Amino acid sequence: MDPDEIEFLAEQEWVTVVPKFSDPRVVHLICGEVGPFRAGLPLSVPIWVALDLRRRHKCKVIPPDWMDVEILEGLLEAEKNSTYFTKMPSEHYMGIVHLLLGVAAEDIKDANLIRTAVKDLWDLRVAKARTSADNFIRRGGRFAGVNHMTRLEIATLRPLLTDALDTIHFLGSVSAGTLSFLKFLFIKMDICLSVYL
Amino acid sequence: MTAQMVLAELQEAWANERLAPELLPHKSELVEVMMEQVEQMEANVKQLATTDLRSIVHRQELERIRYLVRSYLRTRLSKIEQHCLHLVRSAGSAGGDLLSPQEAVYLREYTANAVSHLKVLLDNLPRQIANFNVQEMESEPELETHVFVRSKVDVQEALMVGQDDEVNIQEGSQFVLPYSVVQQLVRSSKVILL
């Protein structure tokens, strides 16, 4: 699954908008009901609807509560202090920030600071994921818990981790006497990892 | 089941199919219900002025759903092509829920074409080695590949990973592990692939 496909999923999340027009009719979408629209009155719509209305200057986007510099910095601190992954406010936190700031940055207070704060959070989590992947591979484990990792983070890690794990498994199944070769491989992989990072 | 629920299930089936190394049991009943909804909606939208807000939003949703259906069926077709010989051999034993009727027709026709094309090539070789061994060409899905999963349920029994390790899966927990460990749970939609 590539980042485009994950963004497609992020677009299905709902967000609050304040319409600049009134339309008393409810739109019966297959994914749920949207409307009625009353100018100035907030309502919830799928992100893909919000983005379309916003592009036509027909609404103002209200960012979700967690899209706030202080909250994001708090999350960053918590992430730093935890060995494990902390729970994100949304499975698509990165995608949602990217989508909303891409189209409606003017509607969002401290847009640039939010962008930086989320990027810091993302970088920290991805670095953490790589370190644990590295440890996991060295340990020679075959499974690991990855609670609270989001789809986009997993997609970033996947090519590296699954290739390494599959190769180790393949070699392991070839013969038990490949241990020394495996060690050699770990060292190799270490180099690959550090180059990749 | 409401259309909204069908859409949510189809989306889950799509994501799982995109991420699973093997072909999963088909969900053609979901596809059919969804396509009927789409056709009906298309007819309704045609009644609206193209500048009507409702028309714009509906058309956009239809685009999204059509993409989902197309991508889902495409992913399955590509797996059918890739593992055609394996599927021809195993489709009977795996029960009837793997392929939709249309996919079963496709598999038969595609495989026959591919095999006869390769046989033409072998006809040019000396008789002694011109036999065609189907098994040699068979490409099986790699079930030991590692996948990321999230469980929708508490799995009662511990699952074996390899010979000595066990994993306990609780609702909402996420793991990276060999696909073979969760194969049945993916097939029965108890866990989703991430």
Place this chain on the structure above:
Amino acid sequence: MREMSQFIEEAMSSTYHPVTNNFMMGVRCRQAALERNKRCLLAYQWNRMERLRKMRWEFGSILPPDIKSNLSDAEVGWFNKYSKCLATYMKSIGGQNGLNITQDMKPPKDLYIEVRCLTDYGKLELEDGEVIVLYKNSQHLMPRSHCEHLIRQGILEQVD
């Protein structure tokens, strides 16, 4: 292909007249070498089939002439059969008109995209019946679903 076949013939016949004592060894080696060559051939052919398959999705059922000229007759035949097989499948799904699953290769973004025409293409009828004329360097705002194929064929390009 023909060379390979000839080589195999020669190899076969030479093993049938051995003067040495290790007759069986020679035969086995030859046999292994031949089997290996055969597998290479099959793998080569299989890979070409895979590429042709991809092209069906990219270009549609009609191959560009420069690609067609690089194919053997058997390959052209296989491509046409594949194309037909896929068309039959697409007709059998998704209601009366079937469902063309070679469209929408990427998740949808905006309904309409801005495109520039790279050749003098001529008239094109849109879903709603509107007819537009595509000539070189003309720019159009078109439904994405309509452009995808034309973009892949190099007739249109997306303007950012």
